[in-house]
Amino acid sequence: QKEVEQNSGPLSVPEGAIASLNCTYSDRVSQSFFWYRQYSGKSPELIMSIYSNGDKEDGRFTAQLNKASQYVSLLIRDSQPSDSATYLCAVNMNGGSNYKLTFGKGTLLTVNP
């Protein structure tokens, strides 16, 4: 069973701090990796995608990928109360032309003012 694992949290950080969210995946052939943010009662919203090893930065968000360790993380700098949400890690673990994202169960982040 191909899996994506995340700490469920809740992860609580003070406003202005760095929030670090982690994700591991089971399938070595995975090619693409995504972080989605889901506010309570809303649908998931894509915030970062990463396809190759290393870091990718977009504003206050940095995604890190280490395929050898089968590990992907999301750092949120200068955390704001508006960042409080569930963060979902998603991995495309299918090869070939099939497309299926496998999601972790999400980490609930709370940013305290």
Add this chain to the structure above:
Amino acid sequence: KAGVTQTPRYLIKTRGQQVTLSCSPISGHRSVSWYQQTPGQGLQFLFEYFSETQRNKGNFPGRFSGRQFSNSRSEMNVSTLELGDSALYLCASKGWGFTNTGELFFGEGSRLTVL
């Protein structure tokens, strides 16, 4: 550019009934995926359609089915509803054509309650 549109947004059914949910993808997107989200299981993949063909299917019983039309709009159907089918059903579309990469964009979902 309009996003992914799902209808209906909310619906209540009773056990044994069937339900059909509709999804219109982002204009130009030809891939449509369906996911079920519950508090206990999280987001689980149902199926993906591309150019009217089911390319991939998750581990759900045959009561769950879907189809895609020539205009890329998709429907999913759940027959003989069970209490455990109560969930948020999310549709997502993807661009980039016939590739194995790319981001999914989700609709607001259809929240199904089975009584």
